[in-house]
Amino acid sequence: MKLDPRTLDQLPTTVARPTYDPAQLRQGIVHIGVGGFHRAHQAAYTDALMNLGEAHDWAICGAGLRSEDRAMRDALASQGHLYTLFELGDGADTEVRVIGAINGMLLAEDDAPALLDTLADPAIRIVSLTITEGGYCIDDSTGEFLDQLPAIQHDLASPEQPRSVFGFLCQALRRRREAGSAAFTVMSCDNLPHNGEVARKALLAFARLLDADLAEWIARHVSFPNAMVDRITPMTSAAHREQLAERHGIEDAWPVVCEPFLQWVLEDQFVSGRPAWEKVGVQFTDDVTPYEEMKIKLLNGSHLALTYLGFLQGYRFVHETLADPLLRRYMRTFMDLDVTPQLAPVPGIELAHYKEALIERFANRAIADQLERVCSDGSSKFPKFIVPTANRLIADGRPLERVALVVAAWALYLGGVDEQGNHYAIPDPRAAQCQARVVQRDGLAARVLGDETLFGTAIPASREFVVAFERLYDSLREVGVSDTLRRVLGD
Template sequence: MQNPLYLNIENVGALQNRALIPAFDRDKIKTSIAHIGISNFHRAHQAYYMHELIENHDEFNFGICGIDLLDADRKIYNVLKDQDGLYCLMVKDANGSHQIKVIGSIVEYFFGPENPMAVIERLAHPDIEIISLTIAEDGYHLNEITGEFDQENPVVAEDMRNPFYPKTVFGYLMQAFKLRKFRGLAGCTILSCDNIKGNGDTMKASFFNYVNKMEPELLPWLKENTTFPNSMVDRITPLTRPEDIETLKNDFLIEDQWPVVCEPFANWVIEDNFFHGRPQWEKVGVQFVEHIEFYDKMKLQLLNAGHTLLGILGTLHGYKTVGEAANDEDFMYFLKTFMDAEVIPVLDKAEVHLVENYKSTLIARFKNPYIYDSLSRICDESSAKVPIFILPTVRTQLSKDKVIDRAAFVIAAWCTYYDGLDDQGKTYKISDSISNVLIRRATQSQQNPIRFLEIESVFGDLKSSPIFVEKYVRYLNYIRTRTIKECIKDFNSGLL
């Protein structure tokens, strides 16, 4: 009987009968991409695409240097060191088949808190032509109310006091570009891969505002030597569970400390605005466009909004995963009608065929029972997600005097979510940077329903819309007297 083999460069060749292993010589790879934030999503998405390009098209000029900047990221840094940058991508199909692929595109790795100057030097190296990022919404340090870069954030002040031990991604980038300028080197492309509308534009504005505060004399050079293409990224990638690690060990005889689970579907659309050259990602299915707005909007307001909807409603019912909620006919009918009646009308009518195809694949993706995507993950930091994923649909529909009933229902349900108890009588964890405010306002809403809508950092001036407020209050009162399942059934039947 074979024993499990530990995943590293020494053992990878012996895994060829257990998994798909890299069919290329990693020693030939030149590192030209520095990626900040080695998240599960990055490893299932950008690193996957780069692996496919190396393996199938001999693109050896754009290996990835993985960089983590947060103390909380020490574990993944240590895992990558131990495993020589290798990890298993577990692609789980809805039919129950699992494909195990060892990804080999990450060939270097740095940890900022351990040696910030080493990270700055690597980012400043002339070989680095693209600096990409998955740093999540809070990594951009945006003001909750204005959406602009928050110059008064405490970590920004800390960067000012200790510029060579930065706490923000902007501090690392600024020091790296100062070195490039001093050494007479060119700049590079900064490519955001985060779920933020206009992520490249947001990164550019935030970084330039940071530099303007810290080193304004660097700005003219930056404007001439950097580009910030917007991108749309799409692949459902849940948290890795202990069960996934055990499955690899017991069923595939591979010991991987931190594999990544994902669905078969993957999509990436990028504005073709690179400062230097770029990988020929189009050879592996990446779409390059002149403008990203349509794709951005479609993904955020269908997939991410759909996830958020299922997360809130499913949690209230007592479900634990997206798959459970999506395979409930009542919940799915509500989601489909939300998409058809409220989201699709705000999207580009000239691209209706793309929208319909995307919606159809999306529903099937949500239903995949093998992607254990926890609703708690979906609901984490909802105060940052709802304004991006759901409220733009509400505002556009209101401006056109169109339907907003389902969105108003979801917001009312979101208010009751902060009561902290599902319809099975069980509590669930609430994780949000402003959870104290959300819970307090939800409690106050039992006496005055409008109190929840008065959280300006989330809702802006939405409380001044009589149409929205009337529907929200009606649904909130209804939800508070019945189970969420009863409410959805009544809504779907036209009784609510």
């Protein structure tokens, strides 16, 4: 049965559906960057709250600023903006639920004025973001805003016809200021350290270039809460769509597939109110730092420790890497010896249990999380997920071989050929630039590690790290992943 508001009552009893009428919702949030993660996370929490009879004035209007967002807009629009949350755990479907918290989606390239009108509407009290780690236009090596990017230059020259996220936010906030309306909260849901602070820094940097008075008004009236977000959400595949249709009788143009685990730790800093998300499991805190350090260094760092090594061996799913005893032991050793000693106590979290849960989550066969997804955008992920761990290990004089292996595996992965001779594309906006650095073996370490935008200054200055990187890169090329892991693990 095609998913549609008119067919909700005819869905099988195995499928949960909204207890509210999606047509009666009023919008209170604009979310820029509607993808799988947003639909499995923020929208799912909001839908759960709506099912309790609350937050019906906090419906989400999706917004797409890229041409690639059209496919999502069309899929959602074709079924009244409903979609299916398909939660998969090993052994069984743990939840299948239709979500109606998103009740519209606007594309900037089709109707930028409509999007600006919506953002400027006082009914919109939160603008949330999943624009990827690289979407904030911050140079990781210098911390400076990248004001020379074409979209930024366009928006500075033509602020009334914005293209970038910062152009849209500033123009909407300018209208609010001129109308005497309240500001909105900018809430980043991207997976990067201090995401609220990063959003604030980027928006204020853009605003100062555009209008110093507006920048001052934004600094006083807009809040940017930090958040730690967590849910593994693989790319939806044709097989997932077929599973949903066969098991539950739903034809959904773009369901979202996710694991059962769900977490959101959020600083309670909202200038114009917020939904009562704490009623559906969101943890509010004064300081998200220990939670995000734990998640970024253990989950995201361990993901990268596994993904490039596994991809080079010919694996294509995360659960396959966990079934490999050497990769599993390497990841756990990296967690225990390299990462855990760096972490401060995390309120309410027992790290030993958290690490065990991570291994179980990574091993989940049912969601079939693609290594390609985890491999993607490595040039944006390394500065945030691996470099801080490496820098601390260098500063503390601790062994560097395990963390250097993560970087060496990525450098070899950039060659585009795995151990089975299979060729693959590199899903990274900087792929050509990064691949150019690994064409020749001579001078490889200087070219790769010398990129300060990725690796900063401490790593290339560490003789021990450079030597370990070169030794492990050569080992991976000459004897392969398994024998290299045996050497690193002391077998």
